[in-house]
Amino acid sequence: MDGMHDLGGRQGFGRVEAERDEPPFHEPWEGRVHGMSETAEVGPGFRHAIERMEPAAYLTTSYYEHWLESIETRGVEHGVFTREELAAAAGRIAAGEPVPQRSDPEAAVAARAMLRPRPKSTYTAAPPRHAVGDRVTVVRVLPSGHTRCPGYLRGAQGVVERVHAPMPLLDVFESQDGRVQPEAWYTVAFAADTLWEVERPGHTVLVDLWESHLEAT
């Protein structure tokens, strides 16, 4: 979707401002949000909930505010909790009540295990239609919902750099309706000067795309 999140190649942004010796979380609430996002089940569509943010809100809020928004939006949309429950809890916290504590040692072990090596899922799908070195064209009409194909590639021509084993097309997988559509996927190389008027010498942009994003040239 052509949301504000689809930033590649957009102009008008200023310098990249890097902070020295940056901590993983700048405030404790950021860590709590990260932890909740990874461990609490509030339904699918993590990224799509962020992508649907109103553009000015997207640009003027921080990364972990985006995550917070995503958990809230999905929890409400999937019927896990209501806006009223969030507001009531905020009222109690603002009045000085502490955040309740709940211990679940098994969940803590499982949470830590998410950040250790684990088996990969494998999927079967039709054989890949493209091979390394093939010229491919990105489809021009991209999904209006979630997609892993950046808008700047619409209709662009590239060359297959690598072919990967099948994976679910995430455009569909994240669409919240439970469908899984495994497909071959590819790393595709694009000469930047076929995408934009760019600095010289030109560079190469490489993007991982699924078969649904591509047609043979």
Added chain:
Amino acid sequence: MDGMHDLGGRQGFGRVEAERDEPPFHEPWEGRVHGMSETAEVGPGFRHAIERMEPAAYLTTSYYEHWLESIETRGVEHGVFTREELAAAAGRIAAGEPVPQRSDPEAAVAARAMLRPRPKSTYTAAPPRHAVGDRVTVVRVLPSGHTRCPGYLRGAQGVVERVHAPMPLLDVFESQDGRVQPEAWYTVAFAADTLWEVERPGHTVLVDLWESHLEAT
């Protein structure tokens, strides 16, 4: 350029909020800005100065703030005045000094005449390369500077609906270097379902494009 101004087809925006019985200017300063913009010569590039605004600033400021920004930016860039002069004047105004008055009856007459019928310029150029009914493709690599071709059309295919007499290509004309490149221009019709996944039934989007924006299909 892919600035924030290039809004066509971008998603995530909310309802269109219409105001009843809206006046031409909501505050007197808006009228002053409109009048200054039309009558004071601060150099070319009116739109490009707005297009270069930082995206969040573009989205969170009003139309006449964009105009104000454009006059300030161009005045400074073209050496007409300095940021320091603007700041000093702001200090005097904030301290209670009135805006000075200057009468120029001839300029007032000329200003009003701008909003009356006036002769059109005519330009000569090579004959148009495309005719009504021709299929054309919008070029994929658009200018990184000012352009009148919206980004959502990159690489799109359409049909010439009308051919117009030559006009300067504004991509170049507004680029502040004085070049004038008259070209044939066209109204081109695009089936919306070739641009985006759209509502049914599909609609047609018609855009005025110059020859430089098009190639034969």
Added chain:
Amino acid sequence: MTEQHRHARPKSPQELRAAALETVLIEKGLASTDAIDALVDAFEQEIGPQNGARMVARAWVDPAYRERLLRDAAGAAAELGFGGAEGDHMRAVENTPDVHNVIVCTLCSCYPWPVLGIPPVWYKSPPYRARVVREPRAVLTEFGLELGPDVEVRVWDSSAELRYIVLPMRPEGTDGMSEEELAELVTRDCMIGVAVPRVGAAA
């Protein structure tokens, strides 16, 4: 009219910026108070959608004028004394039972000033500019306009040099009306294409 305002302390940062800019331009001899006043007065007193409405009403009662309007809208506007900046090149696009037209400028806020005046804020807003090219029917519904499924919607993205005005269909039940009465049915929104004229519903 602005004597009072320009002597009062600015109430907002924007007003202060604008006053500072006017001060600098005046002091450098690059702007004149009365030229700015003349433009403000023109848009506040004379130029607005009533101009376009007169053209539409004329086209409804005078088939030859309608032809000239559709062939050369700037010329047809000039016949009634309208023209100039943002209207040197204009085109009128005609609604029919099969086609409904809507005007937008996705890149900026291009608009035919001489015949419609200053565009409304919503026309200049990101939601309208972003959405109406992609989902015009959804936007029109928000304006209260439901089109039949067989009507082709044409969205004119006037980002170049031609300014557009919609020539709406003359509504039913207006047979006995004078040109002046007809003009009163034609609102700004009808000429942008987010509304259609209705008897007894004019602004």
Added chain:
Amino acid sequence: MTEQHRHARPKSPQELRAAALETVLIEKGLASTDAIDALVDAFEQEIGPQNGARMVARAWVDPAYRERLLRDAAGAAAELGFGGAEGDHMRAVENTPDVHNVIVCTLCSCYPWPVLGIPPVWYKSPPYRARVVREPRAVLTEFGLELGPDVEVRVWDSSAELRYIVLPMRPEGTDGMSEEELAELVTRDCMIGVAVPRVGAAA
């Protein structure tokens, strides 16, 4: 560690929102304090660019490991105990005298957590995501990295499911160094591709 924080009144609207959300999730039994704590602790104490740096240093001293890293980065990470969320699929891309690699995620902020930790704010910021695919050399210059005109810049937009890490070139003058000393030269920015390792310049 957060006992203190969760009993203090929130200092910002974001902190209040986050505390309200945690309250609701805990009260519904959908989250547990110690699972959240476990993830926070993991990123604050254990997981960070020091993991990726160990892999890079190993690859510099062990050609067989380098081969495995380039063929299957997730497998090579697992050899050192690193892996999991946002790193189940990883790829290492190797800088050479002719090719310089840079990592970005234009659509989101995809990043190989198990080997680089939480991405820095600038990596997640609109300026980096918008600009580095279009004008990487300008962005690299802002980071103090000037590449020769003959070097091909490859920008990897990791918006799908594969997470990338740059394998930088081993700098000159490091012949006598141990694997641990080498790892200290490898900063996070070197593995994103906005810097290169320099002797005496490590973070």
